[in-house]
Amino acid sequence: MPSTVKNATLLFLGRAVVRAQALLGDPAARLLGLSPTRDPYPVYESVRRQGVLVKTKMGLYLTASHELCARVLRDPGFGPLPAGALSPVDSSVQLDGRRLVNPVEESFLVRNPPDHTRLRRLVAPWFTPRGLRAQTATVERVVEEYLDEVADRRTFDLVGDFAARVPIQVIADLLGVPGADHATFARWGSALVNALDGVRDLRELRALQAALREFEAFLDDLIAHRRRHPGGDDVVSALVAHDDLTREDLIATTELLLVAGFETTVNLIGNSVLAVLGHPEVRERLLADPGYADAVVEETLRHDPPVQYTVRVPFESTEVAGIRLAKGTPVMLMLAAANRDPSVFADPHRFDPGRADVREHLAFSSGIHYCLGAGLARMEGAAALRGLFRRFPDLRAAGPVRRRPSRVIRGAAQLPVTTGAKKQHPIVETIS
């Protein structure tokens, strides 16, 4: 069977199974099939009510427990889901048969030690406190530049015109291509991050393959250039200096920075702005004390995290919460639900930047795959929020929020705002 027809059939069957199971009330199917406008938090609560570890008809186990999520993430007997396990199609194969490197399936995000340790170590220096200090000025400058661009407009799209631009510029800077075309990088990043959800239709598969093909060609050129002109202080220059690194590892590691650092940070900015727009007392405090942005960003990470869940599988048969799990059984760790676990956070559904234990959240995961970019994301989020409300203290929603069509990544795809209105458009959501 030609691969396009085979992929279309597999995608159709996969979606039909998820839909049928969702109608039968299966919580995993409800989550996997959830329309992006639907509020996932009631589903998380229904899982919490069913127990600490809940078996679903789809063969997945789910947990909303903070204690269990943290325990599994830190357990060396568990690792990330193997490549392609939740997607019915092999998205790493290009239509003409040439194999492309898929960062979601091949980077150290989904690798185990010792490979994970070796590859993570190569890029870690950019994310240490010293590495972050070196990026502070870039982040502040990028935020101010993009605010300048929207300053004389009364209405703009907070996501497309601002939030999406900041992380792209920061990542391009890390790769040593500060003049990179923002729109092209954003298109690649969005297509690649959709792969986290598993490819859902042929249109998405084609967009992913096109993005991989283009990004890979761009990186091949960049790598060749860096080999000819060694000694730069960017990530790619450092990676090409390691002769023992395969081309696939080099490309997957570089691509991972865009996949992991782009949409996540966009949505941290978007979700924290939404929180401020929805809480007048938070706005008031932020205007009086711009340093409060750090607390607002941290509570946003807990209350409405950009990455809603991750998956782990045991390397061997094991017992968890009194249940025997066969080797390779996927356990969906619902980070966003763990962040609202009432046994850890008092009044967990309330947005309260003042809570003392806010840093207990699992928005950046835990264990060896703990987000390498956590410090950078916090810095970008706080700089964006500070700059935005300093410049536009009366910022209000100006139209409906369009949610992005993803379940792993939660945030707005479009958030119209106005800088001069006295009254706010009600914060309502529409389908993307």
Ligand code: HEM
């Ligand atoms: C608010 C923004 C961000 C959020 C919520 C976030 C969240 C996460 C989460 C949950 C993981 C672990 C996934 C798992 O355990 O399966 C992760 C891993 C990772 N993140 Fe982030 N991230 C953010 C921003 C960034 C940024 C800005 C960068 C870098 C530019 C970055 C780089 C990475 C990398 C390299 C990994 C893989 C770590 C490993 O496997 O050892 N992230 N991130």
